[in-house]
Amino acid sequence: MIKILKNLSRYKWMVLFVCVLIFAQTMTDLFLPTLMADIIDKGVVIGDIPYIWKIGGIMLFVSALGAAASILASYYSAKSAMGLGRDLRQKVFNHVERFSLQEFDEIGTASLITRTTNDITQVQQVVIMMLRMVISAPIMLVGGIIMALSMDAKLSLVLIITMPVLIAAILIIFKKGMPLFKKVQTRLDHLNLVLRENLTGIRVIRAFNRENQENARLKKSNKSLTDVSIQVNRVMAFMMPIMMLVMNLTVVAIIWFGGIRIDDGVLQVGDLMAFIQYVMLIMFALVMASMMFVMIPRAAVSANRINEVLEMQPSFFDEGDKEANLEKATIEFKHVNFSYPGAEEPALTDINFKAGPGEITAIIGGTGSGKSTLVHLIPRFYEISSGTIRMNGVDLREATQEEIRSKIGFVPQKAMLFTGTVADNIRYGKRDATQEEIEHAARVAQAEDFIMKMEDRYQAEIEQGGSNLSGGQKQRLAIARALVRKPELYLFDDSFSALDFKTDANLRAALKGETKDATVIMVAQRVSTVIDADRIIVLENGHMVGMGTHQELLATNDVYREIVESQMTEEEIA
Structure with missing residues (x-):
């Protein structure tokens, strides 16, 4: 939470101004009971009407000052908190843009959306409260105790009994609530995930008549969030009744013992009324502190989740900012191996080939053979586990990602x-x-x-x-x-699958003239799409099992021949 709050440094003068305003408001709140005591003891009891008007006017002026300070403090605390929220969203977004696909896979898109919206909103709300209450509550608490002691030190002994009870209740509720708030945010992530899948996949859901099953899935996720939210609120529901009970019992005790002291002539009526007001301010300060304890745990969970994103470093960085000569996009794979994080087996093993300008290199293979994975390594969406990928003789790790991607279509x-x-x-x-x-x-x-x-x-x-x-x-x-x-390099990742054969043929014919000076690497499922390629790479289970032209592979490669035979008739093959 502290790391997040450091971002408020941009608004330090605004925050300082809020602190001054809150201090002024709190001092007016502490001054009013003393004026009330005076107006009762020296005005009402004696019947001095001019004095009542005089002190009443001062009270009105002090109240107006306090109200003005409160309004301005609310405005500037909200402005600084909203600014913090805006800056955090921008910071998270800019940081996430640097992630490789590995980090997106690890956190999940739904969770990133929740962290950027709901979690930052939670932090915003607690910052507004903190700017208002973190300053006023301690001043009000300490000032209230000092003023109460100055009125009657013996009567203040009542607070020694009641305050520990109130503080203990707040701490117990805080301890119970913290882990539950973390569950709330986690289950909110899952609910967002289910909602997102339902909204983006509505056509598939309807096509397979899965509305009832998806409804049940959403209901289950929603109920999971509801259950833990109810648990949180059950814990927090105890707070306010306990506080009100302790507060009212404290007031009853003060009136009881205060009445005795008035009878003894030690205390005046106005002082007792002021004493009650100061006790109420003390209790109110504790109530404000408890409200902070309610919101801080949830905001702390949210802040930790935001920090997780900000502290997560991309799995790879540009190794240098030196200029690499990538004018012509000759691509060369040398003994390239790649494994997804946590995978038991590598997705690609010992990949070797070279593709140059004016050439079309096609990649074909069964589902899950690693075709798309191979293409994703070239723009450095993922970092290879071993081996080297070179563009125009330069290791891709020695060129900036921006420079590499600027050459790619x-x-x-x-x-x-x-x-x-x-x-x-x-x-x-x-x-x-x-x-x-x-x-x-x-x-x-x-x-x-x-x-x-x-x-x-x-x-x-x-x-x-x-x-x-x-x-x-x-x-x-x-x-x-x-x-x-x-671009100098075209990467087509199965980009013709939704086209009819006529459009596919026309497009490939048009592309020949357009890409004659560029390097073209295309992933395809159809043999008709790759048949005219200068080089066809056959993948199976992440291994290169063949490379050559259509005729060469048809004559020598069993895997390629099987693919061809599954798509073309004997007459077409011949």
Whole structure:
């Protein structure tokens, strides 16, 4: 929590101003009971009306000062807390952008969303309370005790009995509540995960009539969160009744013993009334402290979760900032091995090949053979376990990730589009792309035909995730996005799977002219997509079991022949 609060240093002058205002407000609260004692003992009892008006006017002025200080303190504490929340969200987002896919896999997208929204909101709320109460509660407590002692030291002995009871109750509840707040946040993560899967996978759920099962799954997750939330509230529910009971019993005891002391002539009525007010301020300070104890555990859990993200370092960094000559994207894999964290077996083993400009290197193999994994190593989404990957003779670890990725046009297996226009999505590959470049990229990607049929053409709006487009249309826009960049290296990760055979053939023909000076690496499931490649790499269980042209592999490689025979007739093979 302290690490998070250090981010308030940016607002130190605002926080200092809040402290001054809170101090002023607290001092006015402590001064009012003394004025009330005077107005009773020297005005009401004697019947001195002018004195009552005089002291009453002073009380009104002091109250106005306290109210003004309170309003300003509330405004600036909220402003600084909201600023802290904004800065934390920006800091978390910027930090997460540096993560490799390994860190995303480890934390989970749903948990990252919860930490960036709900957890930071929890911290914001507690910061507002802390700025208001952490300063005022101690001053009010100490000041109340001093003033009460000055009124009647013997009567203050009542507090020696009641205050330890109240403090003990607060500490016990604090100890019980802390672990439960951690459970609440964890189960909130899981609820967000289930909700996210249900919303993004609604088509699949409906297609398989799984609404009832998913409803039951959400209900179970929701009930899990509800149960632990009820547990938390049961513990916290004891706090306020205990406080009110102790507070009221304290007041009763003070009135009882205070009445005796008034009879003895030791204490005046006004002083007793002021004493009760100071005791109430002392108790109120403890109530504020208890409220902090309620919120701090939850905020501390949230702060720890935020710190976990901020302290998590990417699994690999750029080893240097020296300029690497990557003008031509010749890719070379030398004895590359890769294992996912925690995996029992490596995903890729002893991968060796070289791909140069003007060449098309295709990767084919069964499901789970490591095709996409191999492609993801080139932009350094993951770091290799051993071996080397070189681009134009330079080890990728010696070049910056930004420099490497600036040379790549990447089309992922699942086409991801963003809200905005068609032109915006294509321009995502090149910020300053002209309209002519956008249209040319769309034409090569075979996207022009359906774009021109849309009402606003290139200005047509794309809904979230491209939900208003078909799978093939999304893939073609994703390909256009890579083409407009005119990179030295194209990575197509099974990017033609949603295309019909005619569109696939037309696209490959158009790509030949567009990518003639670039290196092309494509993952594919269809033999027809890779048949004309200069080099075909066959993967099986993470191992290279063959490399060559279509005819060479057909004659010498059993794995490739099986793939071909499963997709093509004997006449087509011949």
